[in-house]
Amino acid sequence: AQSVTQLGSHVSVSEGALVLLRCNYSSSVPPYLFWYVQYPNQGLQLLLKYTTGATLVKGINGFEAEFKKSETSFHLTKPSAHMSDAAEYFCAVTPYSSASKIIFGSGTRLSIRP
Amino acid sequence: SQTIHQWPATLVQPVGSPLSLECTVEGTSNPNLYWYRQAAGRGLQLLFYSVGIGQISSEVPQNLSASRPQDRQFILSSKKLLLSDSGFYLCAVLGTQSYEQYFGPGTRLTVT
Numbered sequence: 001a002q003s004v005t006q007l008g009s010h011v012s013v014s015e016g017a018l019v020l021l022r023c024n025y026s027s028s029v030p031p032y033l034f035w036y037v038q039y040p041n042q043g044l045q046l047l048l049k050y051t052t053g054a055t056l057v058k059g060i061n062g063f064e065a066e067f068k069k070s071e072t073s074f075h076l077t078k079p080s081a082h083m084s085d086a087a088e089y090f091c092a093v094t095p096y097s098s099a100s101k102i103i104f105g106s107g108t109r110l111s112i113r114p
Numbered sequence: 115s116q117t118i119h120q121w122p123a124t125l126v127q128p129v130g131s132p133l134s135l136e137c138t139v140e141g142t143s144n145p146n147l148y149w150y151r152q153a154a155g156r157g158l159q160l161l162f163y164s165v166g167i168g169q170i171s172s173e174v175p176q177n178l179s180a181s182r183p184q185d186r187q188f189i190l191s192s193k194k195l196l197l198s199d200s201g202f203y204l205c206a207v208l209g210t211q212s213y214e215q216y217f218g219p220g221t222r223l224t225v226t
Contacts, residue, residue, distance in 0.1 A: 032213050043118075043204055043217035044158075051212045090158065094213050102215055106157040 002027045002093050006105035014113045019063075019078040021108050023091030026072065033074045034092040034102065035065055044090060050074065061085070086112045116141040118218035120205050126224045133178075133192040135221050137205030140186070146208035147188040148215060149180055153201045164188060200225045 007022040025031060032051050036044040048059025055067040061084075065076045074091060091105040117140040127133060139145055149161040160173045162180035170180050177196050181189045188205060202222050206215040 034214055036217075041202075041220070041222065043220050044206075044215075046214055046216065049212055049214050101160065101163065102213070104158045 002031065002103045004091050004093050004103055004105035006089075006091050006108050008108055009106065010109045010111065012111040012113060013081050015083055016080050019076070019081045019085065019110065021076040021089050021091075021110065023065075023074045023076065023105060024072055025074060025091070025093045027093055031093045033065075033067060034094075035059065035063070035074075035076050036090040036092060036104075037061075038088040038090065038107075040087075047076070047089075081110075081112050083112050083114070086110055116145070116207055116209075116216055118205055118207055118216060120203075120218040120221050122221060123219065124222045124224075126226060127195050128226055129197055130194050133190070133195050133199070133223070135190040135203055135223075137188040137190075137218060138186055139188075139207050142186070142207065142210070144185060147182065148206040148208070149188065149190050150204040150206065151201045152204065158204070161190070195225045197225050199223065 003026045005024045013019055034049045035047040037047050038044045047063050048057045048065055050057045050067045058064045063078045065074050067074050088107050088109050090107050092102045094102045119138045121136045146165050148163045150158045151161055162170055162172055164170050164182045167182050178192050202220050204220045205218040208215055
């Protein structure tokens with residue numbers, strides 16, 4: 001069975017500071033991993049994904065994430081936060097053997113202080 | 115690329131009234147389709163998914179039902195709404211490359 005844990009339901013950083021959103025997963029088979037962003041009253045937008053190959057994945061809006069199998073982690077980072085990054089972020093996992101479902105974490109709300 | 119439409123964008127309905135939310139997809143054929151709900155301040159809850167016309171899998175027994183009358187149409191319904199049905203309803207389609215899902219703009223439902 002797969003599961004996702006996002007540490008911290010709310011993260012607040014200053015504009016220009018490093019953004020680090022934590023995600024740990026549990027999967028009995030090699031996973032595909034995703035980060036989504038949701039702005040208020042909008043649907044989810046895919047930020048980036050890890051499937052196979054390079055463990056450091058770059059996404060849109062300057063975000064990147066690193067797949068660490070030994071730590072079962074897929075943390076999301078951005079070197080310098082911008083006010084427009086304020087949103088809800090969801091980590092998600094799916095086993096590559098099944099196309100039926102994605103398991104989502106509970107989400108982390110990112111606030112940016114001016 | 116796929117485009118997902120959801121209708122209506124917002125809805126206010128009294129308790130006990132029926133519900134019909136529609137999701138239509140463009141740019142793909144025979145897609146896997148999903149209905150999710152977000153209650154206020156909470157994460158995503160998978161309600162239903164469909165791998166083809168007339169094929170519906172229910173994840174949570176509740177007051178809602180889903181139907182897929184056409185290949186690219188997915189409908190969420192209720193005969194009698196409850197206050198607890200309030201939330202943000204999202205339709206999603208499975209991508210064709212790496213099992214990611216793409217989401218529609220959502221429907222905000224308020225049951226009064």
